[in-house]
Amino acid sequence: MGRPRKCRWVEMEPGITFFKPQGIPLRGLQQTVISVDELEAMRLADFLELTQEEVAKRMQVSRPTVTRMLARAHRAVADALVHGKAIRIEGGDYRLNAVQIQCGACGHPWVAPEGKDLPPLCTECMRQEGEGEGEKE
Numbered sequence: 001m002g003r004p005r006k007c008r009w010v011e012m013e014p015g016i017t018f019f020k021p022q023g024i025p026l027r028g029l030q031q032t033v034i035s036v037d038e039l040e041a042m043r044l045a046d047f048l049e050l051t052q053e054e055v056a057k058r059m060q061v062s063r064p065t066v067t068r069m070l071a072r073a074h075r076a077v078a079d080a081l082v083h084g085k086a087i088r089i090e091g092g093d094y095r096l097n098a099v100q101i102q103c104g105a106c107g108h109p110w111v112a113p114e115g116k117d118l119p120p121l122c123t124e125c126m127r128q129e130g131e132g133e134g135e136k137e
């Protein structure tokens, strides 16, 4: 009987979950799969350049788990690039560490990472507000 696998915290779900090489019809195309939690590990470690220690803290897993997730994800990406395979992002043991809040100005619902100081406005209203500040009368 195995231990229940620990859930990994993810701050962002991928907007795009399928990548394919150009000019190759989908059928006959091989795929590699990266799970959502593995992609999150890549986002934090490779893109935001956090240390594996920090990634482990953010995702609430052990450091060796982060090392394993990154190794698997890197291998899948390399496989896709080297062999011209498609990449599908799906599945994994993860929980979304984000809350849906409603914008105080336009009422538009938006998703923000949990546990941060949340601005009362959505990114769109914040942008407009920021532009308005530029023009002083």
Ligand SMILES: [Zn+2]
Pocket: 103, 104, 105, 106, 107, 108, 121, 122, 123, 124, 125, 126
């Ligand atoms: Zn708004």
